[in-house]
Amino acid sequence: MAAALTILALERGGPKIARQILIMPMLDDRTTTTDPHIAPYLLWSYDDSLTAWPALLGETAGGPDVPATAAPARLEDATGLPPAYIEVGQLDVFRDEDTAYATKLSRAGVPVEFHLHPGAPHEFDSIAFTSDVARRAIADRIRVLNSI
Numbered sequence: 001m002a003a004a005l006t007i008l009a010l011e012r013g014g015p016k017i018a019r020q021i022l023i024m025p026m027l028d029d030r031t032t033t034t035d036p037h038i039a040p041y042l043l044w045s046y047d048d049s050l051t052a053w054p055a056l057l058g059e060t061a062g063g064p065d066v067p068a069t070a071a072p073a074r075l076e077d078a079t080g081l082p083p084a085y086i087e088v089g090q091l092d093v094f095r096d097e098d099t100a101y102a103t104k105l106s107r108a109g110v111p112v113e114f115h116l117h118p119g120a121p122h123e124f125d126s127i128a129f130t131s132d133v134a135r136r137a138i139a140d141r142i143r144v145l146n147s148i
Contacts, residue, residue, distance in 0.1 A: 003020055003072035020082055024094055025072075031049055032050065038095070045093065084102070084114075085144045087115040095116065102114040
């Protein structure tokens with residue numbers, strides 16, 4: 001929702017959004033190919049995404065007519081979007097789409113801070129909130145929020 005909102009605000013000419021803060025975001029309705037290296041560790045599965053996207057988009061999910069304001073990975077030109085902080089775990093179904101979105105933003109000149117947390121699944125900060133990786137992630141989030 002946060003990424004879609006920044007796209008919508010840009011398309012409509014305002015309001016200006018200070019920063020995209022995207023925590024393990026679900027961005028691409030076309031993510032359907034299972035990565036066998038992470039499949040055993042998924043807390044949010046590919047099947048979960050195959051249920052969630054049609055719940056949001058109906059029959060258009062995965063098709064050619066999905067707007068970037070519904071699935072931000074569909075964005076073709078990220079020029080003018082606000083700076084982004086993006087984080088995702090290495091063992092998260094959203095890993096590849098989040099990496100691609102960070103790259104798309106960066107190639108459009110958008111400042112991006114991207115964190116790929118090694119060995120971390122989706123929602124690692126909720127299930128292992130005292131772990132070192134969760135503490136670092138939360139500290140980074142606080143730092144980014146304080147910088148606005």
